[in-house]
Structures are given as structure tokens and as C-alpha cells.
Amino acid sequence: MIWVIALMVIIMLAGAITVLFVESHVSAIAATSAVSLALSVLFVILQAPDVAMTEAVVGSGLSTVILALALFRINKKHGKQPSEQNDA
Amino acid sequence: MRNVSALVFASGLAFLLLVITWQFVVGGAPMLIGEAILQQGADKIGSANLVTSVVLGYRGIDTLGEIAILFTASTATSLVLSSLSAKTSSSKKVVIRDDGTILASSASLFFPLLITLGMYIILHGHLTPGGGFQGGVILAAAFFLPLLAVPGRGVNHSGLALVEGFAGASFIIIGIIALFQGNAFLQPFFGHGEMGSLVSAGTLPLLYTAVGLKVGAELSGLLANLAEIGEIVPESTDLQASSMQTESNGS
Amino acid sequence: MTTDLIHWLLYGGAMGLIVIGIVGVVTLNNIFRIVLALAIAEAGANLLLVIAGYRFDAIAPILTGSSANQLMVDPVPQAMVLTSIVIGVGIQALALALVVKVYQNYKTLDIGEIHQQLSTDIDNSSGVISLLSSEQPAGERPLPEPSAQHETAQLNQGGDK
DSSP, rough: HHHHHHHHHHHHHHHHHHHHHHHHHHHHHHHHHHHHHHHHHHHHHHHHHHHHHHIIIIIIIIHHHHHHHHHHHHHHHHHTTHHHHHHO | HHHHHHHHHHHHHHHHHHHHHHOOSSBBBBSHHHHHHHHHHHHHHSSSHHHIIIIITTTTTHHHHHHHHHHHHHHHHHHHHHHHHHHHHTTTTOOOOOOOOOHHHHHHHHHHHHHHHHHHHHTTTSSSSHHHHHHHHHHHHHHHHHHHSSSGGGOOOOHHHHHHHHHHHHHHHHHHHHHHTSTTTTOSSSSOTTTTTTSSSTTTHHHHHHHHHHHHHHHHHHHHHHHTOOOOOOSSSEEEEEEEEHHHHOO | OOHHHHHHHHHHHHHHHHHHHHHHHHHBBBBBHHHHHHHHOOOHHHHHHHHOOOOOTOSSSBOOOSSSSBBBBBBBHHHHHHHHHHHHHHHHHHHHHHHHHHHHHHHHOHHHHHHHHHHHHHHHTOOOOOOOHHHHHHGGGGOOOOHHHHHHHHHHHHHHH
């Protein structure tokens, strides 16, 4: 059990750090989704199945779709410029 | 310079949070309210899933406020996005575009399955993990899938608003009926039934159905707005719409 | 020993998510990434709430036939987190709509450029010469008041001619 917790915490923190430092926006969205997925596994271990279901459906499903749609809408106007001029 | 100050701030924050963490306990929560709810919840509410009895029974007004926040956020999103899509709508062609056979046929295959799953999760919210929020999100995904396959088809925003308003009003009306029966607002009535059967726990399944329909309608409208899928254009008002467009082009 | 380790893993995960999210909000320059960092901080807060209601050797708060006299975890934090997650996605959608709107008006996602253009726009619309412009030479910086500065600028232009 403790190995599962350790693995999930490591995946979660690594995904969160990836969001801050990765170049492309699409990878950042995927990393956010991975953070939510690992978090929902932790919720199952913590005996919270309701919260785990919500996190899996909302956090790694719907929220990813919303982020991807917004990114698509930003990119559509001017080609692929904003994904290249990134944060420092 | 800005990064250095940000790092100093972050390390200070991490240190403070670690000091707080040192004093927390894990695995031995001091449950004062929770213990009482665990003791009495089965007799007073009659729902097998105690989280549901907290969400709708003990803290029903919280859920009402949460629905109001979600409604506000969804309305504000459509307001912000529609003001800019009105400018670009004149140049947008209303063409039924087909994004491929595989996507379209799998969308029509998954649509009934997702509807069934969503309704199952909503209706069994008082027995098993799940409920109105999760099932509502699945319903929104089910209605968004055909729009993703055929984006030019449009979405019936007035129908969505009708479902949303009806669900929100029925949530409040159930609460007010409880008031007229001499109970507190949103207190479950109709008797408890046999715990574990589908018809049990008083009004909780009705309330969760209302929550699920409302969340599903709001989120599918929000997704359609973000994906720039326009309103369904009926045949009769087509001329009016085109004349309005030419007016806006002229001005 | 195992209890201590689980304690530090769980709380370290939750606090780590909160700290990473707040650091992202403070340091990142791209407003789209700031929305992502906000979502991560929110996930950490949710995890912290659920950990606060956890008990060892307890089962999920769902009554079945075989769960007569067993310990159960606290249902109240779980109900709070349940609503918090759904509110979070609504707020995220609103923030993204504002990001799209800002990008359509200013054609950039960089927060410094947005701030500069915004203050220039506000100054122009109120009829004041912009004080925040980085293109303005530093020699003219000690300026008394906007109106007086306007006159001196005109005087300087006249003197050049």
C-alpha cells in the first residue's frame, strides 16, 4: 500500500513541476490531466470513492477538454504563434 | 530580480506549511460532527451513501449555493465569449461539416451508452459512489460528443436553458414543500423506505436528479460556447437571421 | 514508522501541490499557464481536506450489509471536496474565457506586455501621457504632474524646432 501511495505522490509532484517548466502548452495540459489522475488514485486509497469519481471525471476529463478547446481557440486565430512564444 | 523574490517567497511559504504539517495528525481525525452523522445518518436520512446524505440532507443549502455559483460561472462565460463571437459570426459560414466517418459513427455509438451510464450514476447516487455531479458531467460529455463529430449542426441553447431552469426550480420547490410540511428547508420527506433499494431515502434521489440535469445542461452549454458551436438555425427564421446579418454588416 | 512515512508522503504531496501551484502563479509569465497552476493549487487544497478526514483501518462511508460495526472515515470533508471540485471547473472555464478574450484584444499571452498595453490604453483614453512606457527616456522621469508634464513636452518640441 505504501508503495502505491509513494508512486502516486511522486507522479503527482512530477506532473505539477512539468506543468511549470515544459515548453508546449499541449504537454502542460496533459501533465495537469496526469496530476488529476494520480490524485484520484490517492482518493481511492484514502477511502473517498465519491471524491475519486468526481476528480477522475471532472479533473482529468472535462477540465482537460475545456483547456484544450480554449487553447484551440487561441491558436486558431494566428496560426501556431502562441505555442512558440512561451514563458521564460 | 523578480524570480529571486518569488523564490524567497516560495521557500518561506513551504517552510510555514511544513511547520503546520508537523502539527497535523493523519489517520486519527477528531470527528465531532462526522461521528454524529455516522451514528444517526442511517436512521434520520435513510441513504446508504453517507456522503450523499451530507451533500443533500445535512448541507443542502451548501449545495444550493454551489449550484448558484456554477450557474453564475456558466452565464458569465457565455456572456464573455458571445460578445466576441457576435463580431465574427458574419464571416462564419453555416455549413454542415463532417469530420470523418469513424468519429461520427463512434459518436452515435457512444451517445446512448453515455446517456445510460450518466442516468445510472445519477439515480444510484444515494446507494453507491456517484451522484448528480459526476453523472451530470457524463451527460454533458454525451451531448458534446455528437457536436464534436459534426460541428456545424449547432446546439439548442434555449432547450438547454429550459432544462436548466426547470431543474433548478424543482430543487428549490422540493425544499419549499419541506418547509410547508413543518420541517426545515430541504429536509427529506416521503419516508425513508428500505435502505439499499432504489426508492429510498425520501427526496434525495429527486434532488440529485435535479442537480444532475442542471449540471449536465450548464456544462454542455459551456462546452458548446467554448467550441464556438452556434445556435441551431430553424428553417423559418433563416431569412430573418440573414437579414440581421446584412444589417450588422452594413453598420 | 510506516505511519510516519504515510503521514509525510500524504501531507508532503498536498503541501507540494499547493506550493508548486502558488509558485507557478507568482513566477510564470504566460496567463494560460497561470490558469493551469491555479488548478494545481486547488487540487492540493482538495487533497489536504480529504486527508484531514482520514482514519486508519476505516472504510468508506457507505452502509452495506457487512459494514455494521466498522470504523468509517469522516463524510463531511468529502462532501465539501465534492462541491469544491465542481466549482473549480466552473471557475476554470470562466478564467479561460477571459484569457481568450484578452488574447483576442491584445494578441499576446505575456503578462508583462498585457500590463503595459493595458496601462497605455487607460492613459490614452483618459488623455494623459503614459508614465509607464518603457520607451520613454529616463531623463524625463522627475515629472511634477501630468498637466505640467504635458506643457513641458510641448515646450521641448517647440524648442527643437
